Amino acid sequence: MKIIVCAKQVPDTNEIRINPETGTLIRDGVPSILNPDDANALELALEIKDKNPGTTVTVVSMGPPQAQEMLEECLAMGADEGILVSDRAVGGSDTWATSNALAAAIRKVGDFDLLLGGRQAIDGDTAQVGPQIAEKLGLPQVTYVTEFELEEGGKSMVVKRALEDGFEEIRIHTPCMLTAIKELNDPRYMSISGIYNKDKDIKVWNAADIEVDLTTVGLKASPTNVFRSFTPKPKGKGVMLEGDTDGELAQHLVDDLKRKHII
């Protein structure tokens, strides 16, 4: 099988602080990581590769040149090839423009059986890029994938899709796109052997390489842009109610709510 995984380098939001004066992110000293949901997508690809010799895994990303570090980590986990789309012309893209660029890069990579991505990136939290890429490539797609099984020697698969109030089981034929959520698997670590792999294959492509229509990528082409970002006001401290019985606790709660004129 030939598998392509879309991945993004993101700031580790666990480490991020916000400047209370300006409301902007303090990015200094914040480590960059492989987006967590994308790590689940890559793990699925690598599990398929482990079980099906001959499978190749290509990771495609878009970002500044330093995003190569993340691709190196993907290779150290076991991916075969990394491609970074990096060009000022695609900078500032919103989800629509980003998916145009990534779809163009994936077309350039050529035929594949399975296209994977994470549900969403922890910096933007839109969950739009994966589905948009699938649309633009004319691929069937299943989002929020939490379980996965290959059928017919890889020609089709049965996937479980997590919804708010239940699951869907869907049979889907290749080629197709799936987006992964963290419940799908536990991503592996880099291996020392993978880190010391001498045949690291990372390509950096610019806008011309992916033959993308320049009027569909970048800040200017983006139909949406961030008007203002701000930090929500911190909520007040919570109150722990104490009481020996459930009834007593409920009475405290009702009293408090009445005192605040909520009920």
Next chain:
Amino acid sequence: MSFILTKEQEQVQKMMRSFVENEVAPIADEMDKAGEFPVDLVKKMGRYGLMGVAFPKEYGGAGADYVSYAIVIEELSKAWAAAATIVAAHNSLCCWPIFGWGNEEQKQKYLPDLLSGKKLGAFGLTEPNAGSDAGAQQTRVDVKDDCYVLNGAKVFITNGAYADVFVVMAMNDKKKGTRGGISAFIVEKGDPGFSIGKSEEKLGIHSSSTTELVFQDCTIPKDRLLGKIGDGFKVAMSTLEGGRIGVASQAVGIAQGAFDLAVEYMKQRKQFGKKLSQFQALQFEMADMDTRIHAARLLVREAAVRKDQHLPMGKNSAMAKYYAADTAMQVAVKCLQFHGGYGFTQDYAIERFFRDAKITEIYEGTSEVQKIIIAGTIFGKK
């Protein structure tokens, strides 16, 4: 020379921190209290290349360098010294002599399974009456036409009860002693006449297996000789020379782990209306320790770089081990002191670091032996 890690070494550090946080730190206290050998962890470590760090890929190793190996051992030790003991004994004391002294058939036969962690290795040199005086071996080997026959016993053998492959020294000619009288052999679990004896109960590194090895007319085929007859002392000394980088890294990791625990504790513990971290006398102690730990780490890295570049490093690894072990012990003692009464209880991990630190001054050459080696480079050998 560079003091900056390469990109690969940085990635190994990053990978190890994540591996240790998720797979090692959560089980350390419980396994230590139970004195249980971490069989599952060893399998995981094998999968990620920890059981064959600085060995070529053609034999199934991870293809990394010795600085990366030092990083692996340090990061493991920051959370759990016993895990580092298992890895270091396996890599440095069993895989290395087979790689460095074995012939091609021996390398092909043993290294792939060892370096991938499918099999575990151990090293048998120390005897009841031959510790620092390793030349006083009493285990003897009879060289027969078609086999070797070993008789004697080894003690304090790390990984003993769980190992599959052992590199063992035995005396073939007492008169020649260390100058050609000792030979090195590969012994396998299950060889006739070979058994595991008493398992030691120790002050620290409870989860590492430390046993006696017993040879009663232990008969092994001719292809188990490492190097030539009489090379054994050289095999042992060259093995320990590199092995010291592992123990020194372990000592740096124990020191750093104990230090990190103290930093966290001092930021929270209040006495006399102030956090411990606000007392300048304690701050100065911490500044001293931080400096010492860093100096120890640089000594280790220098020895590792020299090993990678095939430069003489006997003195460097001896200095690194001596200084790092001394640092581990001093830092563990002080960091426990800063925990006060809580530090003396088993509820706080610092107690484990305190117990584990001591072994680094003892195994793979005591601190006194390291000083003999260093002094020998100043005044010449006797």
